[in-house]
Amino acid sequence: MGSTNKLILYTNHRCPWAHRVHIALNELNIPYDEEIIDLDTPRTEAYLKINPRGLVPTINHDGEIITESGIVAQYLADAHPSSHLLPASNAEGGALRRARVAFFVDAFFSKFHSHLGKFVFAKSDEDASAGVEAAVAGLLKEVEPLLKDAGPFFGGSEKLTLAEVSPDRVLRHPRRLEREARHLPGLRGRGLRREGAQLLEVGSGGRAASQRDVYL
Ligand SMILES: N[C@@H](CCC(=O)N[C@@H](CS)C(=O)NCC(=O)O)C(=O)O
Structure with missing residues (x-):
């Protein structure tokens, strides 16, 4: 992906x-143009042509549309095989x-994040x-051991x-939900605050979370 390649990111902050x-x-220092998609109104026909699911994020890289945040992040990392984000599969190790x-x-996602929805949309305190x-x-048993x-x-990387x-997005999620909890009946703000603070402390992901603010 050279500097002459054009990349448009359809997003919402x-x-x-x-x-x-x-x-x-930003980690890969890739220049891009940003187009903010209004998520409070129905998606335009033009955007639905770009991403028929109507979701953000989407990238247009030299005319190729790529959607789904995990896939886009992986694609960007794979397109920069010598970057600090992820080694190429044919690099040593x-x-x-x-x-x-x-x-x-x-x-x-499977052992921790999947449980957050049960919490957020719970109909009772129990x-x-x-x-x-x-x-x-799930966090303690499955995730934290991987961050030793x-x-x-991750894995002792300096970057x-x-x-x-x-x-990153879910590590910050509890903090955002804490604010929203005041407005959404049914959300248990107190537990959220306590657990959210705990989750934000977790390992290297917590560091990533604190870095994010410089990007937007
Ligand atoms: N699985 C998708 C989820 C993306 C997603 O849910 N984006 C939300 C905003 S955070 C969206 O575009 N919502 C618009 C809608 O549902 O109409 C991804 O990882 O890219």
Whole structure:
């Protein structure tokens, strides 16, 4: 991806999925034009032609449309095989490291993030507590052990990696939800505040979360 290639990012700064792509682009020093998509109104015909799902983020790279934040971040990293985000599969130790990063992202979403929804949309305090407990248990059992050598970043990397880019959005999610909890009946703000603070402290992902503000 040379500097003459044109990249347009369709985004909305409120969207935590889009933040993954902002972070990847900025980490890789890729110049891009930004187009803000209004998520409060129905998507325009023009945008639906670009992304029929109507979601952000989307990138247009030299006329090629790529959607889904995880896939876009992976694509950007793969297009820069010598960057700090992810080694190429044919680099020494590259295949194994890619597997480790992929496993971390899988564990993060399947063992932790999947429980957050149960918490956020719980109809009773019991359900909310069960969601929090499951999320924290998943975090402690499945995610934290993978961050043992995350100093400062995943796998002992000195710089941010794709492992941090991918879960960044959910690590900040609890903080955002804490604000929203005041307005949304049914959200359990108190537990959210406590657990959110705890989650934001977690390992290298927490570091990534704190870096994100410089990107938007
Ligand atoms: N799985 C998608 C999720 C993207 C997503 O849900 N984006 C939200 C904003 S955070 C969106 O575009 N919502 C618009 C809508 O649902 O109409 C990804 O990772 O890119």
